[in-house]
Amino acid sequence: MVKVVKNFVKINQYTRPGLKLSGVKGIVMHWTATPGAPALNERNYFNGTCIADKRYASAHYFVDRKEAQQIIPENEVAYHAHDRNRCYVSFLKPNANTKAIGVELCVEKNGKIHSETLQNAAELVADLCKRYGLSTDKIVRHYDVTNKNCPAPWVSDSSQLTAFRKKVDSLLGNKTISKTTASTSQPSKSTGTILKKGSSGSKVKALQKRLIAAGFSLPKYGADGSYGNETVQAVKSLQKKAGIAVDGIYGPATEKALQAIEAKKKKSSYKLPSDIYKVKSPMMKGTAVRQIQEALAALHFYPNRNAKNHGIDGYYGPDTADAVRRFQLMNGLSADGIYGPDTRAKLEALLN
Numbered sequence: 001m002v003k004v005v006k007n008f009v010k011i012n013q014y015t016r017p018g019l020k021l022s023g024v025k026g027i028v029m030h031w032t033a034t035p036g037a038p039a040l041n042e043r044n045y046f047n048g049t050c051i052a053d054k055r056y057a058s059a060h061y062f063v064d065r066k067e068a069q070q071i072i073p074e075n076e077v078a079y080h081a082h083d084r085n086r087c088y089v090s091f092l093k094p095n096a097n098t099k100a101i102g103v104e105l106c107v108e109k110n111g112k113i114h115s116e117t118l119q120n121a122a123e124l125v126a127d128l129c130k131r132y133g134l135s136t137d138k139i140v141r142h143y144d145v146t147n148k149n150c151p152a153p154w155v156s157d158s159s160q161l162t163a164f165r166k167k168v169d170s171l172l173g174n175k176t177i178s179k180t181t182a183s184t185s186q187p188s189k190s191t192g193t194i195l196k197k198g199s200s201g202s203k204v205k206a207l208q209k210r211l212i213a214a215g216f217s218l219p220k221y222g223a224d225g226s227y228g229n230e231t232v233q234a235v236k237s238l239q240k241k242a243g244i245a246v247d248g249i250y251g252p253a254t255e256k257a258l259q260a261i262e263a264k265k266k267k268s269s270y271k272l273p274s275d276i277y278k279v280k281s282p283m284m285k286g287t288a289v290r291q292i293q294e295a296l297a298a299l300h301f302y303p304n305r306n307a308k309n310h311g312i313d314g315y316y317g318p319d320t321a322d323a324v325r326r327f328q329l330m331n332g333l334s335a336d337g338i339y340g341p342d343t344r345a346k347l348e349a350l351l352n
């Protein structure tokens with residue numbers, strides 16, 4: 001069994017509100033998106049800087065290759081899986097923060113989640129499932145709850161969630177492979193990877209948004225959540241372009257093709273300015289500032305996550321400087337809130 005270190009952060013409004021959970025109905029899996037930071041660093045961040053920054057965030061467990069740091073008691077609320085009243089997983093409605101335990105996977109310097117980290121997390125989650133009487137289909141991704149890109153490697157490849165559930169199942173001594181459907185109000189929203197004409201729900205909507213962003217437009221109906229002829233046509237165009245079987249059905253091969261197109265787009269979409277940006281009076285503003293803000297937001301360092309568009313407004317004000325400072329702090333840079341060549345290089349390394 002993984003070593004669990006109880007290392008609770010102090011009670012405070014931003015990371016540990018001290019509210020009681022209304023029971024444990026599921027486990028929400030996350031990744032820290034912070035390459036090279038071990039569990040203890042994360043714990044210290046949530047006991048210090050995160051509070052100082054007045055940022056509402058936390059999770060119960062942080063797991064790395066060595067151990068699991070438990071930073072919030074299991075019967076208390078952590079702020080990990082709620083966003084503007086969104087909750088797409090039926091058994092965690094209306095607010096996953098009050099019904100689930102959040103487990104964060106730490107990330108290696110190379111941006112990947114180490115297999116030992118996954119093993120540790122599986123042991124921890126198996127123990128949680130046993131103690132709370134949860135089947136492994138109650139293990140979901142942050143993505144399933146609010147559509148956030150978290151844990152990103154499990155979003156781009158949903159079979160990793162299935163593999164993780166399987167691992168937990170085998171630790172629990174279950175022979176049956178956990179169901180990948182059912183248990184949510186929208187079957188298409190779970191980990192099933194086949195969508196086709198007649199499918200509907202938030203998973204279809206998410207696919208449609210990605211199709212549009214990738215250049216396969218849906219001019220008449222847009223991302224309406226129902227897989228009709230227009231979506232069939234868009235998927236067919238994608239399949240044709242990728243040189244795979246053209247059937248208009250979204251499955252693993254189509255997912256792979258779509259990812260390849262997205263990866264190409266992403267490389268070119270995070271352009272970053274090479275000048276120095278900082279808080280000045282009057283404020284520096286414009287496209288370059290927006291590029292910095294978008295790159296930060298893509299890595300979850302929002303200028304202001306409670307503001308409109310997460311505070312991405314094209315102005316280099318205190319919020320943006322603060323996001324830069326948090327990013328620098330978590331990435332071993334000198335945390336001065338000034339965007340320059342080092343910060344740029346780190347952002348680029350993480351995004352591309």
Ligand SMILES: [Zn+2]
Pocket residue numbers: 029030031080142148150151
């Ligand atoms: Zn998350």
